[in-house]
Amino acid sequence: MTDNPDADPEELLQQSKEQSRHTSEPSETQHSAEQTVDRVTAIKQALIDIDDGDAPENINLRDARLKSLFVGLSETGELSQIATELETVVEGDTAVSTNSASQSDVARLLLRVGLQEALPKVLEDAKEARKQKVLEEADEY
Amino acid sequence: MSDEYLCNMVTVTVTVMSETQRAAFYVGKGGVGKTTSAAHIATAAANLHDLSVVLIDLAGTQNDLATQFGLADDVADPDAPISAVFGDDWEFIVDNIPNIVERMVYDTGEGPDLIPSDAGLSGADNNLASIPVEQRYLKLDSFINNQLADQYDLVLLDLPGKEDNISLNGVFAAENIVTPLCPGAFERDQLDNLRGDLAAIREDLEDVLAQHDVHPHLSMVIPTMIDARTTQSEEFVDDIEEAYPEISGEPVAQSQNIGNLQSDGRTLLEADDEELYSTGKRSRDAYQTNTELLIEQLTPR
Numbered sequence: 001m002t003d004n005p006d007a008d009p010e011e012l013l014q015q016s017k018e019q020s021r022h023t024s025e026p027s028e029t030q031h032s033a034e035q036t037v038d039r040v041t042a043i044k045q046a047l048i049d050i051d052d053g054d055a056p057e058n059i060n061l062r063d064a065r066l067k068s069l070f071v072g073l074s075e076t077g078e079l080s081q082i083a084t085e086l087e088t089v090v091e092g093d094t095a096v097s098t099n100s101a102s103q104s105d106v107a108r109l110l111l112r113v114g115l116q117e118a119l120p121k122v123l124e125d126a127k128e129a130r131k132q133k134v135l136e137e138a139d140e141y
Numbered sequence: 142m143s144d145e146y147l148c149n150m151v152t153v154t155v156t157v158m159s160e161t162q163r164a165a166f167y168v169g170k171g172g173v174g175k176t177t178s179a180a181h182i183a184t185a186a187a188n189l190h191d192l193s194v195v196l197i198d199l200a201g202t203q204n205d206l207a208t209q210f211g212l213a214d215d216v217a218d219p220d221a222p223i224s225a226v227f228g229d230d231w232e233f234i235v236d237n238i239p240n241i242v243e244r245m246v247y248d249t250g251e252g253p254d255l256i257p258s259d260a261g262l263s264g265a266d267n268n269l270a271s272i273p274v275e276q277r278y279l280k281l282d283s284f285i286n287n288q289l290a291d292q293y294d295l296v297l298l299d300l301p302g303k304e305d306n307i308s309l310n311g312v313f314a315a316e317n318i319v320t321p322l323c324p325g326a327f328e329r330d331q332l333d334n335l336r337g338d339l340a341a342i343r344e345d346l347e348d349v350l351a352q353h354d355v356h357p358h359l360s361m362v363i364p365t366m367i368d369a370r371t372t373q374s375e376e377f378v379d380d381i382e383e384a385y386p387e388i389s390g391e392p393v394a395q396s397q398n399i400g401n402l403q404s405d406g407r408t409l410l411e412a413d414d415e416e417l418y419s420t421g422k423r424s425r426d427a428y429q430t431n432t433e434l435l436i437e438q439l440t441p442r
Contacts, residue, residue, distance in 0.1 A: 007230075007233065009230075009233060009234045009236075009237035009238050010238065012225075012228075012230040012233065012234055013221055013222070013225050013234050013238065013241070014222075016222045016224040016225035016228055016259070016261045016265070017218070017219070017222045017224065017259050017260050017261045018260075018261060018264075019224060019228075019260075019261040019262075019263070019264025019265055019267075019268065020260070020261075020263060020264045
C-alpha cells in the first residue's frame with residue numbers, strides 16, 4: 001500500500017488501467033515483502049563469514065558452452081588481451097593481473113561488467129556492505 | 142445494576158458476513174463457449190431464480206461479456222477498473238473512495254450486473270507474481286468478501302482461457318469451476334488436463350488452501366455447440382456423461398441465434414420465442430436447466 005499520505009486515491013485507481021505486461025515492474029512494497037533480509041546486511045555477513053574462514057570464497061559455475069568458450073580463448077592466447085580490454089570498462093580495483101590472466105580472471109571481470117551494466121544498484125549495495133564492514137571493524141579498535 | 146458493573150460489561154459486536162454463491166467459468170482454452178455460458182447462466186439465475194447476480198469479466202481485454210449485453214462502448218474505458226483490486230494500493234483506494242464498487246458495476250439491462258475487464262489486467266497479472274504465494278491468489282476472494290457479498294447472492298467469474306495469476310485468483314475465490322466444452326479432437330483431453338491441474342493446485346498450495354479453507358473443484362461440465370445431427374457431437378456428449386456423470390450439464394445446442402443475438406447485444410433469454418429457431422429454443426432451455434443444476438451444486442460462502 002502507498003506510504004504517501006498525500007497520495008490521490010483517484011489517480012491510483014486510474015493508474016491501474018495503465019498497467020501492461022511488458023512495462024510492469026514489481027512495486028517497492030511487493031519487493032520488500034518478499035525480501036525478508038536486507039541485501040546490504042546479507043552481503044556484509046557473507047564478507048565476514050568468508051574472512052573468518054566459515055564460508056568458501058569461490059563461485060562454481062556449470063555451463064558447458066561458457067567453459068568451451070574460455071578454453072578456446074585460453075588455447076588461442078587471448079585471455080590477457082581480453083582481460084586488459086575488460087579492465088578499462090570495470091570501475092574500481094579488480095586485483096587482476098592482466099599480463100597473465102586466467103580463465104577465472106576473465107570470468108570475474110565479465111561478472112563485474114555485467115553487474116555494473118545491468119544491476120548497478122546491487123553493485124552499490126555490495127560497496128556499501130564492504131564499507132560498513134570496514135567501519136565496524138575500525139570501531140572495534 | 143450498578144454503574145460500575147455496567148462499565149465493566151464487555152460489548153460484543155457480532156458481524157454476520159453475508160453469504161454469497163460463487164462459480165468461475167474456466168478452462169485452459171478459448172472458443173468453447175465460456176463467456177456465452179457465463180452470460181446465459183447469470184441471466185437465468187437473475188430472472189428465473191430471483192437472485193441478485195454480478196458477473197466479473199477477467200477473461201481479457203476484449204470485453205466479450207460487455208459485447209454480449211450491448212455494453213461494449215460503455216465499458217471501453219471503465220470508470221473504476223477491476224484491475225485495481227489486484228494492486229498494492231487497493232486498500233487505500235477503498236478506504237478513500239466510498240462508492241468504488243458502485244462505479245465499477247454496469248447494469249446489463251437483462252438482470253445481472255457486470256464488472257467489465259480493463260486493459261490493466263495483464264500488467265496486474267504480472268505484478269501478482271511478485272507477491273508472496275500466501276497472499277497472491279486471495280486478492281479477488283477478499284474483494285468479493287468485503288465489497289460484493291453484502292449486495293449479491295451470486296458472483297460469476299469469466300476467467301482467462303489460460304492458467305495465470307488472475308485465473309488462479311478466480312479459482313480460489315469461486316472454488317466451484319464450471320467448464321464448458323465443445324466437440325473437437327482435443328477437448329476431452331483439455332477437460333482431463335483441467336481436472337489434473339486442479340488436483341495439482343490443491344497439492345502444491347495445500348498449506349495456503351487449508352489456511353484459508355479453500356477447496357477448488359470441478360462443479361459442472363457443459364457440452365456446448367452440440368449439433369445433434371453429427372456423430373461427433375453425439376459421441377462427445379456420451380463421453381462427457383460417462384467420464385463425469387455427476388457433474389455433466391445439459392448439452393447446449395449449436396444455434397445461429399446465439400451469435401446473431403450476441404451481435405445484437407442480447408442473450409437467448411431476452412429474445413421472444415418467435416425470434417428463435419428450434420436450436421435457439423433448445424439452447425435457451427438447456428442454459429435454464431444448467432442454471433438450476435449449478436445453483437443446486439453451490440454452497441454459499
